[in-house]
Amino acid sequence: MSFVVVKKGLGMITGMATINTKTGVISYQCGLETDRIDSGPKGTWQIVIYDAAGKELKLIGLGELSCGGTLPGKPRFNVWKGEAKISPAIAAKAKSIEMTGRYTGQLKQLYSLGW
Secondary structure, three states: OEEEEEEEOOEEEEEEEEEOOOOOEEEEEEEEEEOOOOEEEEEEEEEEEEOOOOOEEEEEEEEEEEOOOOOOOOOEEEEEEEEEEOOHHHHHHOOEEEEEEEEEEEEEOHHHOOO
16 A cells, blocks of 8 residues: 655645456545645655565556535545556556555635635
C-alpha cells in the first residue's frame, strides 16, 4: 500500500493505492481538501509498480481532479475511488506500489457553486 499527502496553501491532496498481485487489480483513492471559501486545490496522481530489484514494471497516470471552495466554517473533503487493471503476469512480479500526487493549481469557485 502507498499513501501520499501534498499540502499547498490551504489545500491538501491525498492518495492511497493497493495492488492485488494475483488478479492485477489496483485500487486507488484520490482526495482533495480545502478550508478556503473562494477556491480549492487541483491535482494529478500517478501510480508506479516496482519489482523486487526496484525496476519500474508499470506506470499509471491519473487525470487532473479539482474542487472549489467550501462553505464558511467547514472544511471540504472530496474523495474519488477507482480501480485499474494490469496483467496478472506483471502483477505477480510486483513487490511495491507507490502513489505520488502533484498540486497543479487552484480552482477559483466560491462555495463550489459553478457560475
